[in-house]
Amino acid sequence: MSPPAFQDFYPDDLSHCYGCGRLNEHGLKIKSYWDGDETVATFLPRPYHTAIPGYVYGGLIASLVDCHGTGTASAAAYRAAGREMGSEPPFRFVTASLKVDYLRPTPLGVPLEVRGRVESISGRKVVVSATVSAEGRVCARGEVVAVQMPDGMRG
């Protein structure tokens, strides 16, 4: 059994995200973990996640950066507060801003490694930078400005 990922600690009612929700049957189920002070997620794109044939769709790469970024923000907020992951009330972040620079075409058919780094934590805002690599080469760089989910969003 794999250890629980950041996203596995989200409460059930906040676990339906298409990118990373464990309860979204159609979704990508992105899973993020600590690796020292960085965070890491590995994802194997499906054969139909194509851009130009042979290369990964940019919108998928943006999705990886997005969910790995908000997951990293959650884990970093728990760590900064000295709280155990999953303890209530949850640190659940949404994306205020997402930026991705596509440095080179990303080959399809190999696992992608997404690495995150916490750039800043201030109040309800966490900034996370990320890289997406294939076969050891960085193909894209991104940044997520994540903010704690407004209370009114939880139905």
Next chain:
Amino acid sequence: MSPPAFQDFYPDDLSHCYGCGRLNEHGLKIKSYWDGDETVATFLPRPYHTAIPGYVYGGLIASLVDCHGTGTASAAAYRAAGREMGSEPPFRFVTASLKVDYLRPTPLGVPLEVRGRVESISGRKVVVSATVSAEGRVCARGEVVAVQMPDGMRG
């Protein structure tokens, strides 16, 4: 019958994009059109394109901005060159950089309108700004830096 969209003019071998390829059976099939000097695409997210329940997944919004941006770049390049859309060689763009600001949660269950505006055309690069609206309210703003596909990418 609908009129052809920008993406319908892409050659067959460049029509497999998960976001907008007419030949990708699993994909989103985003379709973009001129509306005066702006461009428009309408997309109804599927019920599972969830972020927090009730709201649209940010990675999907990024995908809409991405493919509408590169489609707009293609159409704008044809128009600037005084060429008919679909004439050879094709103007097919890929994304160098994508930025999305999520201004407010985007409600799930209603069609989204993506509007694009060409900010600049210079050499092989086209910059497109975009808004994503639901029920007449702008929920996200984006920018795509699109560049003509490098010759080596076409298999």
